[in-house]
Amino acid sequence: MAVICIFALSGCAKKKPSAVNSDKIEIEVAVFQGGYGLDFFEKAAREYEKLHPNVKIKVWGNPRIWEQLRTRFVAGDVPDLCWPGWGMDSWALVYDGKVMEMDKYLNQKAYDQNLKWKDTFLPDLLEKGKYRGHYYILPFNNNVFGWWYNVNLFEKHGWKPPKTYEELLKLCEQIKKTGIAPITYQGKYPAYMIRGFLIPWAISAGGLEAFEAAQKLEPGAWKSPAFLKAARMMAELRDKGYFQKGAMGMDHTGAQMEFVLGRAAMIPCGTWLRSEMQKQIPPGFRMAYFNPPVLANGKGDPSITQASAETWIVPKEAKHPDIGADFFRFMTSLKMAKRFVQEKQTLMSIKGSDRVKLPPDLVLPARYLRSAKATWDAEFSDWYKAMNKEIEAAVAALLAGEISPEECCERMERAAEETRNDPSIPKH
Amino acid sequence: MTLNKHHKLKAAVVFLAPALALYGMFFVVPMLQAFYVALFRWRGVSIAKQFVGIENFRKLFTGDPVFWQCLSHNLMFLIVSFLIVIPLSLFFASVLAGHIRAAEVYRGVFLFPNVISIVAVAALWSFVYHPTFGILNSLLKSIGLGRLATGWLGEPRYALLCVIITSIWYSLGFYIVLLLAGIKSIPTYFYEASALDGASSWQSFRHVTIPLVWEILKLAVIYLIIHTLNIFGLVWVMTEGGPNYHTETLLTYLYRQAFVQSNFGYATALGVVVFALILGVSLVAGRLMRRETVEL
Known part of the structure; x- marks a missing residue:
C-alpha cells in the first residue's frame, strides 16, 4: 500500500504540463x-x-x-x-x-x-x-518622451509651441499673464523632470557627448558646464514662476490632470500620456507633442530625441x-x-x-x-539605481528651491563618484 | 501524582507543538535568516550571494547619511505623535468615559479612521493637501490666508509634518479606545470616594484615573513606538519619501533598497537595525514608565 502511495506521489511530482x-x-x-x-x-x-x-x-x-x-x-x-x-x-x-x-x-x-x-x-x-x-534585453514597444501642449489653448491665444528656450521664456511670460500656469510637472516622481528638463537641456548646451560622459560616470561630467547650464535653466523657470505652483506636491496623474483640465499649458511626458489619462480627458481636448525647447545657440543638434x-x-x-x-x-x-x-x-x-x-x-x-539625428535614453536610471535616486533627490531639491544649480550639480557629481568608486556595482 | 504531572506535560507538548512549529517555521526561522542574510551582498534575484561580514552594517552607520536622516524622521514621528496622541487620547477617553450624551457615537467617530485601509487614508489626505483642489488650501483661501496655500506634500518644510498629522488622525481612535477600556474598568467607587473627599475633577483624574490606567498607558506608549518606528504605508503612498528624502523613513528606505535598488543584503541589515531599535526603545520606555502597579 505504502509503495503504491509513493509511486502515485512520485508520478504527480514528475507530471509537467507538457506531459498532458x-x-x-x-x-x-x-x-x-x-x-x-x-x-x-x-x-x-x-x-x-x-x-x-x-x-x-x-x-x-x-x-x-x-x-x-x-x-x-x-x-x-x-x-x-x-x-x-x-x-x-x-x-x-x-x-x-x-x-x-x-x-x-x-x-x-x-x-x-x-x-x-x-x-x-x-x-x-x-x-x-x-x-x-x-x-x-530586447526592446518591444517604444516611448518617445518630450513635451506636450494644449492645442485648444494655444490656438485660442495664438501661441506657437516654442522651438527654443528663448522663445519658451517669452511664451511663458504671455501664458502667465492669462493666469494659466505655463508648465506643470509630476513633482512626486523627479524622473519626469530629469527626462523633461535636465538632460534635454544638458544635451542642448553641451551636445550628446556631455550626457554620454555623465552616463559613463566620467569625472566631473555631472557638474560640467552643460549640466550646470541645464540646472540654471530650471532654476530660472522656477524663479520666474513659470512652473505651476505646488507641482512639487503632485504625482504623475495629478499633474497630468492639471494639464488636461487646461490649468497648465505644457507638461513633460511620454507618448503614453493619452492612454494614461483616457478617463480624465474632457471631450474636445486636443494636445500635441514637441521636443523640449533647446538653446538657440546650443551645441546639441535640435533634432535629438528621447526614446x-x-x-x-x-x-x-x-x-x-x-x-x-x-x-x-x-x-x-x-x-x-x-x-x-x-x-x-x-x-x-x-x-x-x-x-x-x-x-x-x-x-x-x-x-x-x-x-532625429540621434536618440538618447536615461539609461543610467536603470544601471545605477542608487545614483539615480540621489540625482532625483537633487533635482527635486533644486526645483523646490532648497539648493542652487551649483549645489545640485555638486550633489549629482558626488553620487556619480560614489557609484564610480564602488567596485560592487557593475559598470556599463 | 507524579504520573499525572508527567501526563500533563506530555499533553501540553502535544497541544503546543503544532502552534510552536508554525510559529517557529514562519516567524523565528525567517527572522534568524534575516540576521544571516544581513551579512551578505545579495541582489535578491538569484541565489548568488557574496559574504561581506559586517560590511552592510558598517556602511549603514558610517557611510550612509540617508539612514541617519530616516532615523531622525522616525524619531520626529515618535516624539510629535507621543506629545499629541497620548495627552489627547487620555483626554478624550476620560471625557467619553463620563456620562456624556451620545458617547457611543463619538467612540465610533474616533475609531472610524482606524477601520479605513491605510492606503485609502493616504489617498484621502493627499487630496486634502492637494495644491490645486485640496481642502486645506481652499480653507486657507476662504479665511483670507490664500498666500499660505502651497503644494503641501512637495514642500520640504512641511511634508513630514503633513504626513505626521495624517498618521495621528489615523491612529488617535485606537489609543482612545484602548485607554477608554482601561478607564471603564476602574470601579466607580474610587471616584465616589474621591468626590466625597472633595477632590476636583482634575485631582480625581490625576490621582485616580492616571495611576489606575498606568499599565494600559504603558502599553499605549509601546504601541506608539512600534507604530511610528515601523511607519511605511502612509508615507509610501503619500510621498514615497520625497521630496529630496524629507519624508523618507527607515522602512520606506528599506523597501527602496530591497525592491528598487536590488540591495537585499543591505536592506536586511537595515531591518535588523530597526528591529533592535524598536526593541531597545520599547525596553527603555518600559523602564522609564515603571512604577508600582496599583492593585485594585
Whole structure:
C-alpha cells in the first residue's frame, strides 16, 4: 500500500504540463499587464500555434508581475519569455546570469523580412540591451518622451509651441499673464523632470557627448558646464514662476490632470500620456507633442530625441528558450509590430512599423523620431539605481528651491563618484 | 501524582507543538535568516550571494547619511505623535468615559479612521493637501490666508509634518479606545470616594484615573513606538519619501533598497537595525514608565 502511495506521489511530482499531450511542447510567456492588456499577446500565441502545431503557448500576466517573477527567478523556475515590467530590475538579472544571451537568435533571419532579425530593430533601442558586447534585453514597444501642449489653448491665444528656450521664456511670460500656469510637472516622481528638463537641456548646451560622459560616470561630467547650464535653466523657470505652483506636491496623474483640465499649458511626458489619462480627458481636448525647447545657440543638434523601450527577456533557465525567443521574433515581425501599433496606439521599436495610420497623438512623436539625428535614453536610471535616486533627490531639491544649480550639480557629481568608486556595482 | 504531572506535560507538548512549529517555521526561522542574510551582498534575484561580514552594517552607520536622516524622521514621528496622541487620547477617553450624551457615537467617530485601509487614508489626505483642489488650501483661501496655500506634500518644510498629522488622525481612535477600556474598568467607587473627599475633577483624574490606567498607558506608549518606528504605508503612498528624502523613513528606505535598488543584503541589515531599535526603545520606555502597579 505504502509503495503504491509513493509511486502515485512520485508520478504527480514528475507530471509537467507538457506531459498532458506528449508530442506538444508547452511554453510559458509571462507578461506585464499594464495599459496594453493581454489580448494582443494571446492572439499572437494562437497564431504562432497555428504555424507551429507542436507548440502550445500559455500567456499569463498581471499588473505587478515582477513580484511573482522575482521569487521564481530566485528559485530557478522561470517562464520561457517574459516582459517583467517596470518594477523589475532587469539588469540585476543580467548581472546574476539569469538572462539568456540573445546574439545567436538576433543573427537569425527576421520573420517576414529578408534581413537579420537584429537589423529590423531601431538600432539605438536594440543597443540599450547590450552588456559587455552581448545582447540580453530586447526592446518591444517604444516611448518617445518630450513635451506636450494644449492645442485648444494655444490656438485660442495664438501661441506657437516654442522651438527654443528663448522663445519658451517669452511664451511663458504671455501664458502667465492669462493666469494659466505655463508648465506643470509630476513633482512626486523627479524622473519626469530629469527626462523633461535636465538632460534635454544638458544635451542642448553641451551636445550628446556631455550626457554620454555623465552616463559613463566620467569625472566631473555631472557638474560640467552643460549640466550646470541645464540646472540654471530650471532654476530660472522656477524663479520666474513659470512652473505651476505646488507641482512639487503632485504625482504623475495629478499633474497630468492639471494639464488636461487646461490649468497648465505644457507638461513633460511620454507618448503614453493619452492612454494614461483616457478617463480624465474632457471631450474636445486636443494636445500635441514637441521636443523640449533647446538653446538657440546650443551645441546639441535640435533634432535629438528621447526614446526608450519596454523590454523583454528570455530567462537563461527557461525550459524552452529557443521557442521563447522564436515567439518573440514572431511578435516583432513587421506585420505583428504594425498591428501592435494600430491596436495599442503606441510606437514600436521595429523599423517601418510606424508606416500605418497612426493615432493623431503619435504622428508628431513618430515624425520627430524618424528625423532625429540621434536618440538618447536615461539609461543610467536603470544601471545605477542608487545614483539615480540621489540625482532625483537633487533635482527635486533644486526645483523646490532648497539648493542652487551649483549645489545640485555638486550633489549629482558626488553620487556619480560614489557609484564610480564602488567596485560592487557593475559598470556599463 | 507524579504520573499525572508527567501526563500533563506530555499533553501540553502535544497541544503546543503544532502552534510552536508554525510559529517557529514562519516567524523565528525567517527572522534568524534575516540576521544571516544581513551579512551578505545579495541582489535578491538569484541565489548568488557574496559574504561581506559586517560590511552592510558598517556602511549603514558610517557611510550612509540617508539612514541617519530616516532615523531622525522616525524619531520626529515618535516624539510629535507621543506629545499629541497620548495627552489627547487620555483626554478624550476620560471625557467619553463620563456620562456624556451620545458617547457611543463619538467612540465610533474616533475609531472610524482606524477601520479605513491605510492606503485609502493616504489617498484621502493627499487630496486634502492637494495644491490645486485640496481642502486645506481652499480653507486657507476662504479665511483670507490664500498666500499660505502651497503644494503641501512637495514642500520640504512641511511634508513630514503633513504626513505626521495624517498618521495621528489615523491612529488617535485606537489609543482612545484602548485607554477608554482601561478607564471603564476602574470601579466607580474610587471616584465616589474621591468626590466625597472633595477632590476636583482634575485631582480625581490625576490621582485616580492616571495611576489606575498606568499599565494600559504603558502599553499605549509601546504601541506608539512600534507604530511610528515601523511607519511605511502612509508615507509610501503619500510621498514615497520625497521630496529630496524629507519624508523618507527607515522602512520606506528599506523597501527602496530591497525592491528598487536590488540591495537585499543591505536592506536586511537595515531591518535588523530597526528591529533592535524598536526593541531597545520599547525596553527603555518600559523602564522609564515603571512604577508600582496599583492593585485594585
